[in-house]
Amino acid sequence: MKNKWNKQVVLDTILCIMIIVLIGILCIQQLYPKKEVINKIYDVKVSSTDNFVLLGDSITDFYPVEELYDDLPVVNSGVAGNTTTDILENLHDRVAIYNPTKVFLLIGTNDIREDKKPEEIVNNIKKIVKKIHKMRPQTKIYIESLYPINNTDQEPVDLDMVGNRTNKIIQNINKKLKKYCDQEEITYIDLYQELIDDEGNLGLKFTTDGLHLSNLGYLKVTKTLLSYMQE
DSSP: OHHHHHHHHHHHHHHHHHHHHHHHHHHHHHHSOOHHHHHHHHOOOOOTTOOEEEEESHHHHTOOHHHHHTTSOEEEEEOTTOOHHHHHTTHHHHTGGGOOSEEEEEOOHHHHHTTOOHHHHHHHHHHHHHHHHHHOTTOEEEEEOOOOOOOSSOTTOOHHHHTTOOHHHHHHHHHHHHHHHHHHTOEEEOOHHHHBOTTSSBOGGGBSSSSSBOHHHHHHHHHHHHHHHTO
């Protein structure tokens, strides 16, 4: 009788685990539509010779590339905590080895945390672009605007995570980046405007802490980047 009871407990436990796993899979599918779904929504058509590198800090590092781009040739080369200086020192392993046709660069918010001046941040981004072009002359570079932050007292904002970053500083940097891109005929992607709410802050639905993006935020970014990947 005891053995029969133990067997039933094991079977019930296995059944519960299977149900939990199934629910988890369904949830993931809802949060991160597969490439076929994204293709249908955005009509994605990329060249068979293309491969893309997303280069940046934690905002890129946390980007669920495998879920949102599935088998599209996208490499996540983001590293949490990185500044412009960090990327400058490691461009071979972060970019060159992949020989990308297109690089999407998002960097600078951690430089603000370290109290670097906007001019220094932008100058380092210019150096990153020049170095990539020197290593891979055929690679096309896209510079993303720094994303907005939300430093209000609303959930789920974490003021310690946001730190000393402000949208005023970010807008100043973006203005300089836009000017540089216009002068050098580099494509500037203004995702700042795509992610702000009516008050000019990073939309609460797009963020997990006022700085990093939520699943919905990454979907918003993906929709925009896919249009440039198809160029």
